[in-house]
Amino acid sequence: MPELPEVETIVRDLRPALMGRIITGLMVGSACLEKMLQTPPRRFYEGIVMEQVQAVLRRGKYILIPLSNFNVIVLHLGMSGRLLITEVDPEEGDMIERFEEENPLNKHTHFALEFMESAGGNDIAVGFYDPRRFGRIWLAEDVQNIADLDIPGLRNLGTDALDLQLDQFSELLENRKRTVKSLLLDQTQIAGVGNIYADEACFVAKVHPARSVASLTRIEKSKLWFSIKTVLKEGIQHRGSSTSDYTSIRGDAGSYQKKHRVYGRKGHECVECAAPIERTLIAGRSTHYCPRCQKRGE
DNA sequence: ACGTTGACCTGTGTGC
DNA sequence: TGCACACAGGTCAACG
Numbered sequence: 480m481p482e483l484p485e486v487e488t489i490v491r492d493l494r495p496a497l498m499g500r501i502i503t504g505l506m507v508g509s510a511c512l513e514k515m516l517q518t519p520p521r522r523f524y525e526g527i528v529m530e531q532v533q534a535v536l537r538r539g540k541y542i543l544i545p546l547s548n549f550n551v552i553v554l555h556l557g558m559s560g561r562l563l564i565t566e567v568d569p570e571e572g573d574m575i576e577r578f579e580e581e582n583p584l585n586k587h588t589h590f591a592l593e594f595m596e597s598a599g600g601n602d603i604a605v606g607f608y609d610p611r612r613f614g615r616i617w618l619a620e621d622v623q624n625i626a627d628l629d630i631p632g633l634r635n636l637g638t639d640a641l642d643l644q645l646d647q648f649s650e651l652l653e654n655r656k657r658t659v660k661s662l663l664l665d666q667t668q669i670a671g672v673g674n675i676y677a678d679e680a681c682f683v684a685k686v687h688p689a690r691s692v693a694s695l696t697r698i699e700k701s702k703l704w705f706s707i708k709t710v711l712k713e714g715i716q717h718r719g720s721s722t723s724d725y726t727s728i729r730g731d732a733g734s735y736q737k738k739h740r741v742y743g744r745k746g747h748e749c750v751e752c753a754a755p756i757e758r759t760l761i762a763g764r765s766t767h768y769c770p771r772c773q774k775r776g777e
Numbered sequence: 778a779c780g781t782t783g784a785c786c787t788g789t790g791t792g793c
Numbered sequence: 794t795g796c797a798c799a800c801a802g803g804t805c806a807a808c809g
Contacts, residue, residue, distance in 0.1 A: 557786095559786085656779065
């Protein structure tokens with residue numbers, strides 16, 4: 480589900496809610512134990528309990544939560560993962576217990592963190608809801624430099640799409656045979672772009688997603704670079720795309736799906752030329768484009 | 778060095 | 794209503 484704009488929205492909401500709070504509890508469901516939690520639960524618990532949240536950061540589609548003991552909680556939401564925040568009335572007793580019993584989404588809430596009140600507010604819990612269980616959770620220990628976290632996927636992560644400069648982007652395209660779509664989705668090259676925003680960026684740049692990157696002209700390269708930035712920033716402004724699962728930490732939907740130009744619009748009229756949008760498979764992923772605005776040739 | 782395919786999972790929508 | 798099938802925002806490994 481979540482690509483850069485969705486994860487960025489989550490991080491921006493989570494940051495003020497968690498900053499300075501102390502972690503007091505942990506809930507790990509059995510489904511989570513098997514695959515999702517990548518650090519042994521006892522080690523995870525001992526590495527976070529009574530530690531204070533120092534920051535809430537994003538790298539590509541990963542969420543990082545550095546703690547006062549130099550450990551870092553790392554989260555990846557996979558396809559269907561959501562973080563949901565619950566404020567707890569102190570009268571109601573143990574929040575993790577309540578979370579398990581009363582949360583309407585509890586069947587797929589496999590993991591939760593509990594935070595002590597700060598500055599007089601109520602205690603809160605953050606639940607990790609993930610029906611498909613592609614999400615992953617790690618604890619990186621004794622992290623001296625946040626830039627070299629030893630987590631698979633993060634270790635080889637490319638430059639964050641929002642930080643990518645045009646000259647860097649052009650270099651990534653040099654002498655490569657691969658398709659534009661597969662390059663945009665490759666997290667080791669560009670971090671944060673997923674299936675929706677790859678299609679949207681190609682449309683805005685008027686580039687067919689099956690073109691080889693080597694075939695792009697200098698002007699097409701810079702248009703594509705600018706289009707990536709444009710659609711990601713638009714996505715953030717609209718608090719993400721909610722086409723099926725994604726919601727914010729308060730459970731509300733983003734609105735960028737209403738602005739999609741091609742993604743999920745198969746058979747609908749192109750917003751520019753009214754030709755019907757087509758859907759095909761490129762790099763194994765569902766890909767949407769306008770056959771008239773995005774020519775394969777040249 | 779590529780692309781493709783299947784695996785990992787559950788839920789939802791469609792067509793018969 | 795039931796059933797089969799296609800499809801879903803991500804990543805990883807195996808194969809050709």
